[in-house]
Amino acid sequence: MDQTQTQKPDVVPDTASAYLDPHYWDQRFAQEEHYEWFKEYSHFRHLIIQYVKPNSSVLEIGCGNSQLCEELYRDGITELTCIDLSSVAVDKMKQRLFSKGYKGIKVLEADMLDLPFDNECFDVVIEKGTMDVLFVDSGDPWNPEPVTVSKVMAMLNDVHRVLKPGGIFISITFGQPHFRRRFFNAPTFTWSIEWKTFGDGFHYFFYILQKGQRSLDKDEDTKKIDLPPISLFHEELDNEDYLFRSNLDEL
Numbered sequence: 638m639d640q641t642q643t644q645k646p647d648v649v650p651d652t653a654s655a656y657l658d659p660h661y662w663d664q665r666f667a668q669e670e671h672y673e674w675f676k677e678y679s680h681f682r683h684l685i686i687q688y689v690k691p692n693s694s695v696l697e698i699g700c701g702n703s704q705l706c707e708e709l710y711r712d713g714i715t716e717l718t719c720i721d722l723s724s725v726a727v728d729k730m731k732q733r734l735f736s737k738g739y740k741g742i743k744v745l746e747a748d749m750l751d752l753p754f755d756n757e758c759f760d761v762v763i764e765k766g767t768m769d770v771l772f773v774d775s776g777d778p779w780n781p782e783p784v785t786v787s788k789v790m791a792m793l794n795d796v797h798r799v800l801k802p803g804g805i806f807i808s809i810t811f812g813q814p815h816f817r818r819r820f821f822n823a824p825t826f827t828w829s830i831e832w833k834t835f836g837d838g839f840h841y842f843f844y845i846l847q848k849g850q851r852s853l854d855k856d857e858d859t860k861k862i863d864l865p866p867i868s869l870f871h872e873e874l875d876n877e878d879y880l881f882r883s884n885l886d887e888l
């Protein structure tokens with residue numbers, strides 16, 4: 638959680654598996670006005686503006702009660718659509734954006750596993766911490782449960798489908814490349830894969846997948862990855878992000 642926010646402990650579940658329950662999110666969003674997973678926009682803005690242009694049509698998946706779409710709008714990226722599975726999140730986001738005058742941002746209740754959009758209609762699809770929800774009960778991160786694999790592939794297939802040729806999928810996550818590459822690199826996808834990191838103690842990952850730009854390099858999968866050292870500050874160990882990621886990585 639970003640340091641500028643006030644944590645409300647009563648919304649933090651006892652176990653990470655609650656994040657897979659749509660009722661959990663509805664109840665949470667009924668009580669909570671704003672929570673920014675991982676980091677707020679200022680921490681990765683320098684990366685976003687390299688890839689998202691003001692005239693890009695952008696889909697944000699799993700907006701929750703984040704301020705990401707407002708920040709993008711303030712940066713001149715105004716063709717924005719946000720979705721979330723939680724009707725409470727969607728209603729509150731609509732009210733918030735309307736009251737602040739961001740009337741052009743569309744907000745829809747939708748499932749990222751079955752996106753209600755035509756093929757090739759967005760320049761950019763972005764998610765922050767939303768794909769991570771699918772991993773909370775994944776078991777061994779090196780060998781995830783079949784149900785996890787099928788949900789993640791359903792999501793990625795739909796993201797790939799709705800991207801225009803040359804379009805970009807941006808995934809902001811704590812999921813490390815050795816756990817994400819097997820999904821991103823599935824043979825069905827035509828996107829190239831690049832990633833950067835941001836953050837101070839723990840490094841978050843910023844993946845950039847560009848449709849139609851896949852490398853023909855057969856060694857791509859086996860290339861060595863140099864990861865930043867993982868060190869957690871005390872406050873990071875105490876906050877909710879840690880509960881969220883504890884099932885995933887060998888921290």
Ligand SMILES: C[S@@+](CC[C@H](N)C(=O)[O-])C[C@H]1O[C@@H](n2cnc3c(N)ncnc32)[C@H](O)[C@@H]1O
Nearest residue numbers: 662673674699700701703721722748749765766
């Ligand atoms: C960890 S929160 C991240 C929220 C926000 N992106 C942020 O950065 O603060 C995950 C969000 O994904 C939403 N979500 C979970 N499953 C979803 C699905 N199948 N389709 C769309 N949204 C989903 C939840 O309702 C919640 O808003």
